[in-house]
Amino acid sequence: MRVIDLTDATWRKSSYSNPDGGACVEVADNLPSVVPVRDSKAPAKGTLVFNTAAWGYFVGAVKAL
Numbered sequence: 001m002r003v004i005d006l007t008d009a010t011w012r013k014s015s016y017s018n019p020d021g022g023a024c025v026e027v028a029d030n031l032p033s034v035v036p037v038r039d040s041k042a043p044a045k046g047t048l049v050f051n052t053a054a055w056g057y058f059v060g061a062v063k064a065l
Contacts, residue, residue, distance in 0.1 A: 004034060004036070004049055006028070006031075006036055006047065008030070008031065009028035009030065009031060009036055010028055010030045011026040011027070011028050011038070011040075011043075012026060012027060012028070012029075013025070013026050013040055014026065014027060017040070024039065024040035024041055025037060025038075025039065025040065026038050026039075026040045026043070029055075033051060033052055034049050034050065034051060034052065035049070035050050035051075035052060035055040036048070036049045036050075037049075037050065
């Protein structure tokens with residue numbers, strides 16, 4: 001398992017997150033080759049990390065809906 005340093009991650013809340021604080025997803029797209037994703041209500045509970053290609057495919061699929 002590879003450990004990824006997220007110290008320099010700049011987190012931003014998804015524009016699709018609920019404005020009243022529910023269902024909030026944060027992404028950090030300022031890191032080279034990876035895009036970490038976490039629950040903004042519980043950031044210490046863990047982070048999913050995707051490579052940039054996989055994240056790009058995901059975002060493209062969501063936009064196509």
